[in-house]
Amino acid sequence: MTKLIVASILAGVIAAIAFASATTGPAITRVLLFLITPLPIFMVGLGIGWRAAGISAAAGGITLALVGNMQVGALFTVSQMIPGVVLSYLALLNRGTTDDTGRSQVEWYPVGRLILWAGAIGSGIAIATLAILGSSMDRLREELRGMIDKFMTAQLEAMGDGQKLKPEDLDRITDVALQMLPAIMAISVMGALLFNLWLAGRIAGAAGQLTRPWPDLAAFTYPPLTPVAFAVALAVGFLPGNAGMMDTSVAGALFFAYLLLGLAIIHYTTRGNPWRWMVLWLVYFSLIFANGVTVLIALLGVLEPFSPIRRDFIRPRSGGPPPTGPPPST
Helix, strand or coil: CHHHHHHHHHHHHHHHHHHHHCCCCCHHHHHHHHHCCCHHHHHHHHHCCHHHHHHHHHHHHHHHHHHCCHHHHHHHHHHHHHHHHHHHHHHCCEEEEECCCCCEEEEECCHHHHHHHHHHHHHHHHHHHHHHHHHHHHHHHHHHHHHHHHHHHHHHHHHCCCCCCCHHHHHHHHHHHHHHHHHHHHHHHHHHHHHHHHHHHHHHHHCCCCCCCCCCHHHCCCCCCHHHHHHHHHHHCCCCHHHHHHHHHHHHHHHHHHHHHHHHHHHHHCCCCCCHHHHHHHHHHHHHHCCHHHHHHHHHHHCHHHCCCCCCCCCCCCCCCCCCCCCCCC
């Protein structure tokens, strides 16, 4: 037990070092360090248990508070403990069931629900961040306007046509960017959490410390009411004021969730085909260089029940909701 606690504390200190180092050095290094900050916490969470993830987050927060200030330490603890504990707990959640032949088996918490939980956490962090910045939204808007002005001016100068962006056009672009900011923040946090959870699972599995068997990621699904929630989020996003602005974080997270589902459908339906890797390379290349493709792939996920491009597999039926008991002790 002592060794497990020491390992958890060490993981938290490593995460704190990565978090602190993300404020210095080249831009690409800062981005990478910030991206992998939760990785040690997820590793102990999946390898030891969700309590270990909580200990790691607390240890990292204490480390930053001692070498920096209390506010940074508290921010680290809250921002890392919530996703680390929640996602590790759910990833290891299971219950015993029986199949059609009467044999006992273990059912693990569905991957699709894990993705939605990551989206909920990402949306919550985005909303909380904007709520904290609420008193200085005008300043944020001005800073965003300045960044857009510099970017657009540089682009127009590179084109060499001598035109400048009109103030009213700049204001319109700034308003759209500010409206989309919560969605971008939620998607960024959600993507980082899912990436670290996946990588931590791979590392724990390679080390023989992963309790849960590796799932078929291309076969995940969402609860039946998820499309309804997505439609409601899109509708509320058109409301004026802060309500509509904050809601875009939820809509953005659900959009990203359906983008992942669309990619899963493509991975699943191309299995066993000799041209599979060519299709996958083309899809991911298009995601980078053709933004409109993301909408089409997300739409593929939303419309899967009605689309000819679908995964024809037998979905397990357990006769009840996902498990609610604690994960097994390791």
